[in-house]
Amino acid sequence: MQNEPFGKYLTLEQFCTCTQTYCKYADRIDPYPKNLEETLPALEALCQHILDPVIDHFSMEQFQLTYGFCSKDLKRFLSQKDPATGIKNGRVDPSRDQHMAHEMNRNGRYYCSRLGAACDFQIAGLESDRLVEWILEQQLPFDALYYYGINRPIHISYSPKRRHAIWAFTAGGVPTKKGIKQWLERVNPHF
Incomplete structure (x- = not known):
């Protein structure tokens, strides 16, 4: 199961296992979902509706997945500081970012009520604003798209809701609509 493709390309x-944090603490992290019945179809839908068309166009050689599924163990390590550097391992917002897909907490509630699934990726040799433009031109059915900057990966999610929400983020990580009006107008002409 772990090495079988979800869509055309990704297993x-x-x-x-694509995050730097997983690579750093691999011996202490179980990276796989527990709610297989719901999470696996959500990840598969993300691949089929969003990632397969991207890879079809740009190639698997250029595609760089930087953050995919977030397991409970990975979430715990992302929210901790590296003992050597004192720097937090990563940013995690499981209640909103959809990286935990349909995983549930110990109370039987979804970590993210938005459901669906998300990942972060970039295309080697392509600025991220141009990648966003291409996604919008292709009218890919995303739920949320986060633009972090021209040389950084984008975040994209897929869910049956398909809100077409687009956010940019300041250098300090604050969400904003500033500077992306042209994208917002393309997905919502009444913006």
């Missing part, structure tokens, strides 16, 4: 193992 569960690639999707669950």
